[in-house]
Amino acid sequence: VTQTATTLSGLTHLEGQTVSILADGSVHADATVSSGAITLNRHVTKAHVGLGYSxxxxxxxxxxxxxxxxxxxxxxxxxxxxxxxxxxxxxxxxxxxxxxxxxxxxxxxxxxxxxxxxxxxxxxxxxxxxxxxxxxxxxxxxxxxxxxxxxxxxxxxxxxx
Structure with a gap:
């Protein structure tokens, strides 16, 4: 059984920051970390979250x-x-x-x-x-x-x- 989630936590070190997200291999809209978490607009099984850069x-x-x-x-x-x-x-x-x-x-x-x-x-x-x-x-x-x-x-x- 694969678990999915729409809320990702453990991001207190990025509190208040806008983060870039790669969710299940696709780019997800940026989100702002609040209370150490972000909410995604769809269920995902794997996500990479971090500060965006070019x-x-x-x-x-x-x-x-x-x-x-x-x-x-x-x-x-x-x-x-x-x-x-x-x-x-x-x-x-x-x-x-x-x-x-x-x-x-x-x-x-x-x-x-x-x-x-x-x-x-x-x-x-x-x-x-x-x-x-x-x-x-x-x-x-x-x-x-x-x-x-x-x-x-x-x-x-x-x-x-």
Whole structure:
């Protein structure tokens, strides 16, 4: 017999704090700890509760070369990006922190009442970036979900003038 609960206690060390919750593998709405406990909006069998935070990866300026030497200082554009992940789900990618797009992980075959399966492999992402002299991109995880980035590499167009 598996027990379920809607109230989680033992959180006195987080009293008055807003906490992030991963309930049965799915993100639950944030809650504020009161009297050392939180109340969930559904029954759960397993929950992880803690202070929320964002993980942000910002690349260095890329140098993919150009027809006349280095790409440093030249105008360039990242066309698309491949992110190699290990047991990850729920990330955002964009040319900077103000222009992030959610990377889809759920297929049409996945039941909406089931959590996403953790993904390992390459995610190919079309990056909606503009031309600039940096050629950088940002990857962010702002949900209580796992994200392990093993590699990130891009195709690049360089303006050689």
């Amino acid at each position: 993980s942000t990866l910002r690349t260095l300026r890329v140098d993919g070369g150009s027809a006349i030497g280095s790409a440093q200082g030249k105008v360039k554009r990242i066309n698309d990006l491949t992110v190699r992940l290990y047991r990850s789900v729920g990330l955002k990618v964009g040319r900077d922190a103000d222009n992030l797009d959610v990377v889809p992980f759920r297929s049409s075959a996945t039941s909406m009442d089931a959590p996403n399966v953790l993904f390992s492999g390459d995610k190919e992402i079309e990056l909606n970036g503009n031309y600039d002299s940096d050629g950088q991109f940002t990857i962010r995880q702002d949900q209580p979900l796992p994200m392990t980035v093993l590699a990130a590499y891009a195709t690049l167009s360089t303006f050689d003038q």
